Amino acid sequence: MLKKLKEATLEANLELVRRGLVLYTFGNASGISREDGLVVIKPSGVDYDALRPEHMVVTDLTGRVVEGALNPSSDLKTHLALYKAFTNIGAVVHTHSEHATAWAQAGREIPALGTTHADYFHGPVPCTRELTDDEINGDYVLNTGKAIIERFAGIDPLAVPAALVAGHAPFAWGRDPHDAAHNAVVLEAVAKMAFMTVLLNSQCGVSEALLDRHYFRKHGAKATYGQNTVI
Amino acid sequence: MLKKLKEATLEANLELVRRGLVLYTFGNASGISREDGLVVIKPSGVDYDALRPEHMVVTDLTGRVVEGALNPSSDLKTHLALYKAFTNIGAVVHTHSEHATAWAQAGREIPALGTTHADYFHGPVPCTRELTDDEINGDYVLNTGKAIIERFAGIDPLAVPAALVAGHAPFAWGRDPHDAAHNAVVLEAVAKMAFMTVLLNSQCGVSEALLDRHYFRKHGAKATYGQNTVI
C-alpha cells in the first residue's frame, strides 16, 4: 500500500539525518497521496538507523491509523492541518535544525537578505504568533498547525514553503517528500547566513526586484535554472 | 563485578566522543548500583580509544577504590556528592562541551527558550554561584558538587537533569548512563541554539504552559512521545 510514497517519505527522513538537521529521533517527514486521501508519516521516537519503509505509518486525514504497527509521529495533527489547508502541497517536514530554530525561538521571521533566500522563498520566512495558554492546554498539536495557517493568510504556501513556529522550530513543505526535505535543508542554510548577516548589519535586505528575479529564475513557467533532462 | 554497569558506563563515555562533546581525555561518565552502593567511573586522563570495560574503576560512596588498577576520574568526589544528594539519579556525566561551557563561563543559566529545551529540562538549566577562595583551596572537587546541590534546592534533579558550574562547565545526569549521556548531548544542542537565540532577541522565552506541555509530552505517566515497543 503506497509503497513508493513510503520509500520517498523514508528517504526524506534520512536526508534530514545526512544533512545534520536532526539529533537522535528529533524531526519527522510525511507525504500525502491526494487521490487516496492518505498520509504516510514517520513513527514517533524511533531511531533513524532502524527505519524501514514498512515502519512508516499510514493514516487518513482525520488521523486514524490505516496501516502500521507503530505510533505515528507526535506531530501528526500539525501535518494533517497543513495538508487540509494548503491543498497544493504534497509533503511536510519538521525539524529542530539549529539555526532555523534559533530564529523561531527568538520569535523573528527570517528576512529575505539575499539571493539564496530568494531562490527558494518568495518573501520572508514567517514566524507564527505565540500560542495562548488555552491553545497549548487544548489540542496543542492541532493548534500549532492552525497558527501556521493563520499566519499564511494571503501567502501561497508553495511560494514560501516554510514557517517558523514561535518558541518551537521550523516546518517546511513542498510538492513531494524530496522537495520538502530539500526546502528544510536550504532553510537551515538560509537561517545560518541570515544569523551572521544581521550581526554584521542590522539594516539590510534585498529589493522586491531582486527577490522576484531570483525566485522566478527557479520557479514557474519562465524558470531558466537547471536542465530539462537528467544526466 | 558490575559487568553490565561497566559496559554501560564505557558506552556513555564513548557516546560523548561520538557526539563531539569531548576533546582528548576531557570529560567523564559514571554510573551507580544503588543496591550495591558502588559507583563505576572512567579512569583519569586515559585516551578514549584505549578504554575497555575492565579499565572502569569501581569505588564505594566514600571514594575508596574497590576494584580497578587505574586512578578514578579527578572529578570523582563531585559525582559521589551528586549520588548522595540526588537519590533518584543513576548516572552522572561531565563534559566541557563548547556551548554549554560558554554559558557556564558567562555565569548565566540557560533560559527555557523553546520546546527542544522543554522536552528535556523542566525550567532553566541552573548555574551555580562562584565558589569562594576557601572552597577552592579546600576540598574543591567535593565543594563543586555541594554548589550544584545548593543550587538545586527545591528542584527535582530528574526534572532538570543538568547544571552549569560557574567558570567551569556542565554536569548532566539521568536514570542510567545512556540517559545521562543523552541529556548531556541534548544540553549542548540546547545551549548552542540558546546562544544564537539571545543574540537575535535578548528578550524571549517560552510560557509556563508550553514548558509544561512539552516536558510532560516526554516524561511522566501521561507521556505520549515514542513507542511502547522497540523495533
Place this chain on the structure above:
Amino acid sequence: MLKKLKEATLEANLELVRRGLVLYTFGNASGISREDGLVVIKPSGVDYDALRPEHMVVTDLTGRVVEGALNPSSDLKTHLALYKAFTNIGAVVHTHSEHATAWAQAGREIPALGTTHADYFHGPVPCTRELTDDEINGDYVLNTGKAIIERFAGIDPLAVPAALVAGHAPFAWGRDPHDAAHNAVVLEAVAKMAFMTVLLNSQCGVSEALLDRHYFRKHGAKATYGQNTVI
C-alpha cells in the same frame, strides 16, 4: 576538445564540494582558453556526484554553446563579463559559501584584518553596490558582472582575486581553475575569521606595511613562500 581544461574545471567544481562551500547544486566554476577564445563551464543545476568532464559545456565569449548537450550555468554571462574585463584571469568560481555570503548580504566589504587575508588579498575584498531595479529587470546576470567590474576600477583583479556581490554572494577567480577554487576556499576562511574578529573588536585592521609584507611573501618576483620543486 579542451580536454585538460574540462578536467581542471570539473576538479575545481569538486574542490568546492570537498571544502563544504556548496550545498546541493549551488555554485559553479569555469575556465578559459585564451588562445581559443573558449570557456569551459559547469552545466546548470546538475548533481556534483554525476558530473563528468564530458558534461562540461564549452561556449565562446558571446555565450554561444560550442560543445555540450546541457545548459551552461545560469551565471554564464557574469563569468564571460569577467573574462572580457579582467584579461589576466584564467578561471572564475561562484559559490554561496556561508560566511562570505553573510558579508555580501550585509553589503560590507571584508576588511584586511590579518595576515591570512594579506597572504591572498592585497586589500579589502570589495563589495559591489546594489543593482538598480532596471539592472535587475534587464540583463541581470550580465549586469552582475558589470557591477563587479565597475567596483574593480583601479584594482588589479589578480591582486584581489574575489568580490562580493551585494545581496548575493562571492565570486572568486585566479590564473587557472585550481587557483580560483583555492582562492574561493581561502576567502570563506578569511570571511569566517573576519566575522568573529569584528564581533570581538569593531575597530581593527592590519597596517599597509603588513598587508604588503604578507601579500608579496606569496606573490610576485620576490615571493619567498613554498618550494621551487614539487615533492
Place this chain on the structure above:
Amino acid sequence: MLKKLKEATLEANLELVRRGLVLYTFGNASGISREDGLVVIKPSGVDYDALRPEHMVVTDLTGRVVEGALNPSSDLKTHLALYKAFTNIGAVVHTHSEHATAWAQAGREIPALGTTHADYFHGPVPCTRELTDDEINGDYVLNTGKAIIERFAGIDPLAVPAALVAGHAPFAWGRDPHDAAHNAVVLEAVAKMAFMTVLLNSQCGVSEALLDRHYFRKHGAKATYGQNTVI
C-alpha cells in the same frame, strides 16, 4: 640524523590537520634537540598528504640548513627566536586556527574565563603589540619572534604555552612536538569558548584561586590528573 625528532615533528604537523587547525599548507611545527643545537621543521608550502619524515628540514640555531633538500618553513626565524629565548621549551607550533586567529586579529588577549583555560594556561593568553612599519619592513619574521618574547617578560613560557601575534595568528609551544600540538589544539577550543562567552557576558573571568587550582591540578609536582602508568 635526528630520526625520532623528525617523526615526532611530522606527527605534530599531522595532528594539526586531523584537528582541523590548518587549511591547505598553512601552519608549521618544529622540534629542537637541545643537546645537538639543531631544529627540525616542516618544509614551506608542501602538501601535508605528501609529507614524510625525510622531508623535514634540519637547521642549526642560526637558521643554516644542515640537512634536507627543501626550503624550511617561512616562519623559521620566529621558531628559532623562541627557542633561544625560551630555553625550557622543546617544540613550537604555528597555525591560523580560526578562533585563536580571530582573537589575534582583534588584538585582544584571551582572558582566563574558565577551568578549561586554567588547566592549560596559567593566566590570559597574551597578545603582542602591533609591529612597527620598520619591524615589518626589516627582518619581519625574526621581529615577530621578538615581539612575542617582549610580551612574555616575567611570564614562564611553559606556564602560558601560547601567544597571539596581533593581526596575525597564534603560536603555541611545549616540552616536545606532541605537547606543543596538543596545546595548539586546546588553545583553539579555549578561543572558541571564550568568543562565545564574551558575547554572552562581557564581564566575567575566573578567580586567581580557581586559576591556580586547575593549573596545578595538571602541572607541577602536586599534579593529580591522569595516571602514572599507560594502558
